[in-house]
Amino acid sequence: MFCGANVENASYGLSICAERTAYVKAASEGERRFRAVAVVTDDGGTPCGACRQFMAEFGLDTVVIVADGRGAYRLTTVAELLPEAFTPANLSSQSPARRRRTKAKQ
Ligand SMILES: [Zn+2]
Numbered sequence: 001m002f003c004g005a006n007v008e009n010a011s012y013g014l015s016i017c018a019e020r021t022a023y024v025k026a027a028s029e030g031e032r033r034f035r036a037v038a039v040v041t042d043d044g045g046t047p048c049g050a051c052r053q054f055m056a057e058f059g060l061d062t063v064v065i066v067a068d069g070r071g072a073y074r075l076t077t078v079a080e081l082l083p084e085a086f087t088p089a090n091l092s093s094q095s096p097a098r099r100r101r102t103k104a105k106q
Contacts, residue, residue, distance in 0.1 A: 002022045002023075002025045002026040002029070002031070003022060003025075004017075004018040004019060004020070004021030004022030004023070004024075004025060005018050005021060006018050006021070007021055017047070017048060017050070017051050018039075019037065019039060019047050019051040019054070019055065020050070020051055020054050022037065023037075023054060023055065023058060027058075032058060033058065033059055034058055034059055034062045035062065035063065036062065036063040036064070036065060037055065037062060037063070037064055037065070038064075038065040038067060039064060039065065039066050039067070040067045040068070040069070041067075041068065041069070042068065042069040043068055043069070044066055044067065044068030044072065044073075044074075045066075046064075046066055046076075046081060047064070047081065049082075052078065052081050052082040052085075053082065053085065053086065055078045055081075055082075056078050056079075056082050056085040056086070056087055057087065057088065059078065060077065060078050060079035060082075060085060060087070061077060061078070061079065062077060062078045063075055063076075063077055064076045064077060064078060064080075064081060
Protein backbone atom coordinates (compact mmCIF):
# COMPACT_ATOMS: atom_id res chain seq x y z
CA MET A 1 0.00 0.00 0.00
CA PHE A 2 1.23 3.44 -0.96
CA CYS A 3 -0.17 6.57 0.71
CA GLY A 4 -0.19 10.09 -0.63
CA ALA A 5 -1.06 13.58 0.54
CA ASN A 6 -1.63 16.88 -1.22
CA VAL A 7 1.71 18.63 -1.56
CA GLU A 8 1.15 22.37 -1.89
CA ASN A 9 3.62 24.76 -3.48
CA ALA A 10 3.86 28.56 -3.35
CA SER A 11 3.67 28.39 -7.13
CA TYR A 12 0.17 26.88 -7.16
CA GLY A 13 0.57 25.15 -10.51
CA LEU A 14 3.33 22.99 -9.07
CA SER A 15 1.12 21.55 -6.30
CA ILE A 16 0.35 17.86 -6.61
CA CYS A 17 -2.74 16.01 -5.38
CA ALA A 18 -2.62 13.06 -2.99
CA GLU A 19 -3.73 10.67 -5.72
CA ARG A 20 -0.79 11.49 -7.96
CA THR A 21 1.58 11.52 -5.00
CA ALA A 22 0.56 7.94 -4.15
CA TYR A 23 0.78 6.79 -7.77
CA VAL A 24 4.24 8.34 -8.19
CA LYS A 25 5.44 6.72 -4.98
CA ALA A 26 4.18 3.35 -6.18
CA ALA A 27 5.56 3.78 -9.69
CA SER A 28 8.96 4.72 -8.28
CA GLU A 29 8.89 1.38 -6.47
CA GLY A 30 8.19 -0.47 -9.73
CA GLU A 31 4.40 -0.82 -9.52
CA ARG A 32 2.53 -0.32 -12.78
CA ARG A 33 -0.89 -1.92 -12.23
CA PHE A 34 -3.26 -1.16 -9.38
CA ARG A 35 -6.23 -3.10 -8.09
CA ALA A 36 -7.73 -0.20 -6.17
CA VAL A 37 -7.12 3.32 -4.99
CA ALA A 38 -8.91 4.90 -2.03
CA VAL A 39 -9.61 8.62 -2.10
CA VAL A 40 -10.75 10.01 1.25
CA THR A 41 -11.80 13.62 1.72
CA ASP A 42 -13.98 15.38 4.29
CA ASP A 43 -16.86 15.64 1.82
CA GLY A 44 -16.32 12.53 -0.35
CA GLY A 45 -14.89 14.49 -3.27
CA THR A 46 -13.70 12.63 -6.35
CA PRO A 47 -10.28 12.96 -8.00
CA CYS A 48 -9.67 16.06 -10.14
CA GLY A 49 -9.39 15.82 -13.90
CA ALA A 50 -5.60 15.80 -13.91
CA CYS A 51 -5.55 12.90 -11.45
CA ARG A 52 -8.16 10.98 -13.47
CA GLN A 53 -5.98 11.31 -16.56
CA PHE A 54 -2.88 10.31 -14.60
CA MET A 55 -4.64 7.28 -13.12
CA ALA A 56 -5.91 6.19 -16.55
CA GLU A 57 -2.34 5.63 -17.67
CA PHE A 58 -2.06 2.84 -15.09
CA GLY A 59 -5.35 1.09 -15.75
CA LEU A 60 -8.91 2.02 -16.59
CA ASP A 61 -10.24 -0.94 -14.60
CA THR A 62 -8.69 0.20 -11.32
CA VAL A 63 -11.36 0.40 -8.62
CA VAL A 64 -11.66 3.82 -7.01
CA ILE A 65 -13.02 3.87 -3.48
CA VAL A 66 -14.40 7.33 -2.77
CA ALA A 67 -14.94 7.90 0.95
CA ASP A 68 -15.85 10.80 3.17
CA GLY A 69 -14.76 11.77 6.66
CA ARG A 70 -17.78 10.05 8.25
CA GLY A 71 -16.86 6.65 6.81
CA ALA A 72 -19.40 6.56 3.99
CA TYR A 73 -17.98 5.29 0.71
CA ARG A 74 -18.85 4.18 -2.81
CA LEU A 75 -17.00 2.20 -5.46
CA THR A 76 -16.36 3.30 -9.01
CA THR A 77 -13.58 2.80 -11.58
CA VAL A 78 -11.14 5.03 -13.38
CA ALA A 79 -13.04 4.32 -16.61
CA GLU A 80 -16.29 5.53 -15.04
CA LEU A 81 -14.60 8.67 -13.77
CA LEU A 82 -12.92 9.37 -17.12
CA PRO A 83 -15.00 8.07 -20.05
CA GLU A 84 -13.16 7.98 -23.38
CA ALA A 85 -9.83 8.49 -21.63
CA PHE A 86 -6.77 9.51 -23.60
CA THR A 87 -4.34 6.60 -23.19
CA PRO A 88 -1.01 5.48 -24.68
CA ALA A 89 -3.07 3.65 -27.34
CA ASN A 90 -4.11 7.07 -28.64
CA LEU A 91 -0.48 7.81 -29.46
CA SER A 92 -0.35 5.01 -32.03
CA SER A 93 -0.54 6.17 -35.63
CA GLN A 94 -3.30 3.59 -36.13
CA SER A 95 -5.42 4.63 -33.16
CA PRO A 96 -9.09 5.47 -33.82
CA ALA A 97 -8.64 8.90 -32.20
CA ARG A 98 -5.69 9.76 -34.43
CA ARG A 99 -7.53 8.49 -37.52
CA ARG A 100 -10.49 10.72 -36.58
CA ARG A 101 -8.18 13.73 -36.19
CA THR A 102 -6.46 12.99 -39.48
CA LYS A 103 -9.78 12.51 -41.27
CA ALA A 104 -11.11 15.76 -39.81
CA LYS A 105 -8.17 17.69 -41.30
CA GLN A 106 -8.89 16.40 -44.83
ZN1 LIG B 1 -5.97 15.79 -8.41
